[in-house]
Amino acid sequence: MNASLTAVSHRLYTPVNALHAHAEHLQSQSLSDLIGASSPSARERASALAFTLGSLHLDLSKQRITQETLSLLVDWAQSCGLEAKRQALFAGKKMNTSERRSALHMAARWPAGIAPPNGMESAVDFCQHQRLRLTEMVERLHRGDWFGATGQSITDVVHIGVGGSDLGPKMISEALADRPSHTHVDVHYVSSMDGAQLLPLMERLNPATTLLVLASKSFTTADTQFNIRTALTWLSESLEVDMPTVCRYQLIGVSSKPDNMTEFGIPDAHQLVFKDWIGGRFSLWSPIGVSVAMQLGMESFNALLEGAHAMDRHFLETPLIENLPVLVALVGAWNCQFLNISTHAVLPYDGRLKSLPAYLQQLEMESNGKSVSLDGRSVAHATCPIIWGDVGPNAQHAFYQLLHQGGHTVSADFVAVASREVDAPQAVKDSLAAQEQLTLANCLAQAQLFALGDDAIPAGLRGHMAQGYRGNQPNSLLLLKQLDAWSLGALIALYEHKVFVQSVLWNLNPFDQPGVELGKKLATTLFNTMTGNSSEQDLVSDPSTEQLLHKIGEWR
The missing domain is CATH 3.40.50.10490 (Glucose-6-phosphate isomerase like protein; domain 1)
Structure with a gap:
């Protein structure tokens, strides 16, 4: 018993x-x-x-x-x-x-000359190649050799991203750029889709000396796409230069989708790539951190990785x-x-x-x-x-x-x-x-x-x-x-x-992060409804939301 x-x-x-x-x-x-x-x-x-x-x-x-x-x-x-x-x-x-992906954000900070674990080798090689490209861009900017569409040297960087493409780099910039004398260029972060962060920058920055960084893993995030199009329109209208020219001189793309960056008009020399095995919220060590490196210099950025x-x-x-x-x-x-x-x-x-x-x-x-x-x-x-x-x-x-x-x-x-x-x-x-x-x-x-x-x-x-x-x-x-x-x-x-x-x-x-997807899809449907581009069957019937749509339409 x-x-x-x-x-x-x-x-x-x-x-x-x-x-x-x-x-x-x-x-x-x-x-x-x-x-x-x-x-x-x-x-x-x-x-x-x-x-x-x-x-x-x-x-x-x-x-x-x-x-x-x-x-x-x-x-x-x-x-x-x-x-x-x-x-x-x-x-x-x-x-x-x-x-069905790995999760190898650690490869983005693995040092050259130290053998990585078995299975991480190719990831480390890819990340180190991209870090060299990032270093070349940073050094070009710090030498004063990065010129905008009208021939003036870049003085300010506007980093446009959201979520993992914004929160990490922004936090690092705030934490380590406490002394302006130790920064190389001024970096400004834009994430909110309502334009509230972008508008003040457009009012005070010189469009001829402003470089845009479009940071988006998927290159399809609506918040980022709307912000970048507004920013590019500002540069184009202010400088009286067509948009493709602005993209060629004053835009860097950081994404896991190089084909999408090329289609958008970003030249290959201004593209930085990270693989889909680096998640957005784990990505500040990848080329997503380019704005941090531009602001603080490669010595500080490398120390962060170390x-x-x-x-x-x-x-x-x-x-x-x-x-x-x-x-x-x-x-x-x-x-x-x-x-x-x-x-x-x-x-x-x-x-x-x-x-x-x-x-x-x-x-x-x-x-x-x-x-x-x-x-x-x-x-x-x-x-x-x-x-x-x-x-x-x-x-x-x-x-x-x-x-x-x-x-x-x-x-x-x-x-x-x-x-x-x-x-x-x-x-x-x-x-x-x-x-x-x-x-x-x-x-x-x-x-x-x-x-x-x-x-x-x-x-x-x-x-x-x-x-x-x-x-x-x-x-x-x-x-x-x-x-x-x-x-x-x-x-x-x-x-x-x-x-x-x-x-x-x-x-x-x-x-x-499947929990964030449905809200985005509903927002797209509602946006199309507000702009008159969707049909009734696209919406779930909801009297509360219907009355709010009516009030917004009345006040707009």
Whole structure:
């Protein structure tokens, strides 16, 4: 009888069941219990949950986990075949099963002279060839040898893209171009389909010295096509030059569809190509990043790739229990699936990283925001939290009140920068250094308050201020030594690999995005309706939408 019960118990045991049981056990322990006072065990726990790679430091000690939690999470990852799937990813296997493609964005940052994994060789060769073409374009522009249709040297670049063709390059440009004296040309980003970003640029830029970069993987995205046609019309009308001539001198195309670029009128010498095995939201390392290189120079762009490659090697070669992307992914899945925390805040404590939350929204939610697994079955749990956030010091004056004393449980990533080099008079440097210390103090204080709640109130302040800080909000702190190209590359690659690891845990394809397609098709139908070019049967009958169409028509 006992042997029979043991056999049944063994059959019922799975890493997921063990994690659910462990989560139930941990419900009785708060983060205050886990972090504790300055006891030896608390110090040991904090030390065991801190990890460093180069100039990137990860602190998981304010997560609701123990060493047992990590051990169970690693067992789960191993039971999902993570190590074999990691090898398959780097070997160019068709990990994007729905589109029957590899996912080899890592090839775009693989260095020359270092042998890639078996299966990635041809991808690396192709990417390095395109990087040489990109370098030639960048150097030509920086020498002042790129002339517009009227013979004047280019001074400004307008990067036109959307989604992955915009968010990544824009974020890098904002983060690393903090000193205008260190930039080579001014780069401006346009993504919104309503023309709101494009119109101010047309009003203030010199059309004779403006170069357009059309960044579109498919070369069919409506947002981008409408923006580029408006921009080209502006250049043509302003310069009194026909559109084909403008395309020949003042347009670069970046796409996986070279034939479409040629048909559009972009000369071969101004085309940069990446393959369809680089997904849009993983593409900033590819020629999609040409505007970043033009703005910052090839030295900075190459350092960005080097940082990402260092994280690639770490992810590929390091045991799971010490692997930064794996650990971040496992803890994120633990919070979402087992602690039932459905929302995750990204809180950078550096204004240069203001677009990091928006970038990670797309990277994570478009990749793993799915409820159907690879085998076609419905997933019975949430697969990705809602990602959101803002620059931490600003957020403190906006939504932290709800996070600290409201009824919602959130998890969070705090991102901070330890030091910053500034070219300025000494008195200004000293003043800025004090600001940096204040920013870091706020970051550490808020992370502590998220975790401890009322227990973070010093004894001397108890009874003199409002309580009700709920605490127990798990958070990680990612600390960069400096916000330089290498560190930023490593940070973004960490998040990319986090997405892949979680897709393995949840049995998803993170490299497609079928959920965005139907909305685009409906929008096309409605656009045709508004312009009088569609028939009744093209529309799904919907009284709410019909009345809105009527009101728009009335007001237009």
